[in-house]
Amino acid sequence: MDKFQALKHYFGYDHFREGQELLIDSILAGRDALGIMPTGSGKSLCFQIPALMMEGITLVISPLISLMKDQVTTLNQAGIHAAYLNSSLTASQYYKALSYAREGRYPIIYVAPERLVTDEFLDFALNTNISMVAVDEAHCVSQWGQDFRPSYLKIVDFINKLPKRPVISAFTATATKEVREDVIDILMLQEPAVVSTGYDRPNLYLGVQSPKDKYATLKNYVERHPDQCGIIYCLTRKLVEEVCDRLNQEGFSATRYHAGLRDEERRKNQDDFIYDRSRIMVATNAFGMGIDKSNVRFVLHYNMPKNLESYYQEVGRCSRDGEPGECILLYSGQDVVTNQMFIDNNQDNQELDPVTSRMVTERDRERLRKMTFYAFTNECLRDYILRYFGEYGENYCGNCSNCLSRFETVDVTDIANKLLECVKTSKQRYGTAVIIDTVHGANTAKIRNYRMNENPHYGCLAKVPAYKLRQVMNHLFLNDWMAVTNDEYAIVKLTDKSGEILEEGASVIMKMAREQEPAEKEKRGK
Numbered sequence: 163m164d165k166f167q168a169l170k171h172y173f174g175y176d177h178f179r180e181g182q183e184l185l186i187d188s189i190l191a192g193r194d195a196l197g198i199m200p201t202g203s204g205k206s207l208c209f210q211i212p213a214l215m216m217e218g219i220t221l222v223i224s225p226l227i228s229l230m231k232d233q234v235t236t237l238n239q240a241g242i243h244a245a246y247l248n249s250s251l252t253a254s255q256y257y258k259a260l261s262y263a264r265e266g267r268y269p270i271i272y273v274a275p276e277r278l279v280t281d282e283f284l285d286f287a288l289n290t291n292i293s294m295v296a297v298d299e300a301h302c303v304s305q306w307g308q309d310f311r312p313s314y315l316k317i318v319d320f321i322n323k324l325p326k327r328p329v330i331s332a333f334t335a336t337a338t339k340e341v342r343e344d345v346i347d348i349l350m351l352q353e354p355a356v357v358s359t360g361y362d363r364p365n366l367y368l369g370v371q372s373p374k375d376k377y378a379t380l381k382n383y384v385e386r387h388p389d390q391c392g393i394i395y396c397l398t399r400k401l402v403e404e405v406c407d408r409l410n411q412e413g414f415s416a417t418r419y420h421a422g423l424r425d426e427e428r429r430k431n432q433d434d435f436i437y438d439r440s441r442i443m444v445a446t447n448a449f450g451m452g453i454d455k456s457n458v459r460f461v462l463h464y465n466m467p468k469n470l471e472s473y474y475q476e477v478g479r480c481s482r483d484g485e486p487g488e489c490i491l492l493y494s495g496q497d498v499v500t501n502q503m504f505i506d507n508n509q510d511n512q513e514l515d516p517v518t519s520r521m522v523t524e525r526d527r528e529r530l531r532k533m534t535f536y537a538f539t540n541e542c543l544r545d546y547i548l549r550y551f552g553e554y555g556e557n558y559c560g561n562c563s564n565c566l567s568r569f570e571t572v573d574v575t576d577i578a579n580k581l582l583e584c585v586k587t588s589k590q591r592y593g594t595a596v597i598i599d600t601v602h603g604a605n606t607a608k609i610r611n612y613r614m615n616e617n618p619h620y621g622c623l624a625k626v627p628a629y630k631l632r633q634v635m636n637h638l639f640l641n642d643w644m645a646v647t648n649d650e651y652a653i654v655k656l657t658d659k660s661g662e663i664l665e666e667g668a669s670v671i672m673k674m675a676r677e678q679e680p681a682e683k684e685k686r687g688k
């Protein structure tokens with residue numbers, strides 16, 4: 163059977179999708195492979211088809227029991243013998259599965275990374291012909307990845323113990339350069355074929371709003387889309403409960419999902435959503451990995467997530483069938499504070515050594531900052547995301563709230579100069595709020611305490627509204643003309659590029675919303 167026959171016979175599809183063939187061909191030629199493809203693009207087939215065509219067994223390493231179960235069930239339904247080995251099995255089930263595996267019944271075996279280096283499993287693996295190790299959700303090996311799993315580091319130990327090195331393939335939806343390099347280095351991929359397919363999802367409308375009343379905005383949205391399924395992501399379990407209860411009380415069909423619920427309820431609620439018994443899923447980021455529901459038409463973020471990796475993964479669950487869908491972020495300043503708190507109290511980090519832990523924290527802060535800029539930028543949102551993931555976008559997509567809003571182009575060179583001067587003359591010691599209050603001439607105890615009322619620039623921009631000053635500052639940050647320190651103090655600093663404005667007289671032109679303060683304004687939907 164060739165790969166096309168396998169595709170048709172087992173999966174019922176006629177054509178490969180972008181990237182699939184290349185990955186399959188490399189693996190079949192015995193070459194390591196790394197597939198970087200967005201969620202829903204069909205990564206599983208890339209290792210399943212070669213697994214069925216190669217001699218010997220393919221081990222698939224996967225971080226989540228639910229993911230393994232789903233995939234094994236799907237394979238079994240397609241008439242493929244596959245099994246999983248993880249902690250959801252009783253001891254006797256586990257040994258039975260292992261003994262079937264020894265008999266060579268399964269071409270594909272899913273295994274949790276923790277199992278790999280156990281004695282029983284090693285005993286099996288060392289006496290079997292393992293032709294491929296496929297690492298799913300491979301970004302989990304990276305400490306810089308959003309879901310770092312220490313147990314993923316065991317994969318290499320395991321591979322090194324094998325008598326013959328199998329082909330290693332790795333798959334992830336996280337495209338950043340650091341994660342890509344980490345996956346290659348840590349899994350020790352040998353000259354892998356790297357296939358990275360496009361991140362752009364042109365069918366998704368991207369929007370940012372900063373409503374005063376998030377719930378009212380949300381309710382209004384679900385009212386206006388009565389026939390559509392959607393996911394509402396909240397940052398905390400408590401908010402999930404609140405939003406879900408309120409929606410239900412008001413007669414919407416909503417269910418909930420977060421890690422604090424019992425397994426049965428989680429499973430039931432998830433199924434209710436997948437099988438359209440509940441139209442709206444209100445969830446924390448615990449919901450979604452491995453969910454294959456193609457008609458999710460909106461993904462609303464009740465809070466801003468901690469980074470763009472999470473955000474794009476979550477919105478990636480919208481309209482997987484390619485039909486139009488809408489993804490709207492409801493931003494508020496409090497979201498930044500909450501995320502900051504999560505970052506500072508990250509339990510996982512406390513298991514790391516202090517140096518690494520500090521680096522991870524700094525990195526997370528930097529990511530949060532980039533996410534926050536997304537909420538503030540007046541440029542094309544899609545372009546912003548694609549550039550973040552290292553792809554070239556166009557600066558106009560025509561399907562995001564910025565491309566569809568009317569902005570005016572404003573020369574803010576004078577404001578930019580004064581802000582930078584104020585930072586400079588106050589010796590780069592203060593945060594954004596103090597700088598803005600100073601040039602704005604605020605008469606507060608804090609300003610007097612810092613003696614910023616004696617700064618030569620005190621009150622020099624008194625007539626410019628504070629929101630506009632904030633926008634200009636954000637524009638300066640976005641363009642590296644100014645930076646903030648990567649610690650809890652977030653002190654504003656000059657950068658190598660500040661001189662372009664301060665000394666070389668560069669003009670600063672930016673797009674600004676017309677009328678009122680963006681926080682008051684609800685950016686228009688589609």
Ligand code: ADP
Pocket residue numbers: 175176177178179182199200201202203204205206207454
């Ligand atoms: P990922 O792991 O990249 O998130 P999956 O492997 O779960 O994505 O695939 C997503 C969906 O796309 C699945 O329903 C899968 O059957 C389907 N799919 C994969 N490859 C193809 C293809 N070549 N043609 C049509 N559908 C496909």
Ligand code: ZN
Pocket residue numbers: 541542543544545557558559560561562563564565
């Ligand atoms: Zn756009």
